[in-house]
Amino acid sequence: MSQVRKGNRILTIEPHRVDDYVARGYDHIDEESGEVIKKGDPVSLADFKREYSSLKAQVKEKDARIVELEAQNAELTTKVEELEAGAKTPAKASKAKKDTAEE
Known part of the structure; x- marks a missing residue:
């Protein structure tokens, strides 16, 4: 030891x-x-405060980026749902046209 x-x-x-x-x-x-x-590296309170401030700023940047990405994700999810709904509707309409044409 x-x-x-x-x-x-x-x-x-x-x-x-x-x-x-x-x-x-x-x-x-x-x-x-x-x-x-x-001999140990001297570490002062000022060093810890400086590192804390730096890390706190990084956390704020990451939080802002998370909010930005969540908004983008919600927007894209809405677009996908609209496209899926739009893709289902024409398929039914074209199927109905085929059925009436066969008769």
Whole structure:
């Protein structure tokens, strides 16, 4: 097991997760001596706020696109229904013409 530290918090984690914690700002430390093996990337509150704002803007864009696509889908569904209704009506009319012609 490996240990990571951030501030006064020390966590014991699995060795394959060390890089994830280092990316979050934790320092990888030696279990016996407590010395830093790998310094963590500093992550500030401003970084989180900037990322949050960026993600929030992306969500708004995606929501607008969803509304746009739903409207387009409703329009196309209406057109398909109209075309299907139109296709059924002439078929009946032509069949009726054939029946009267045979008589």
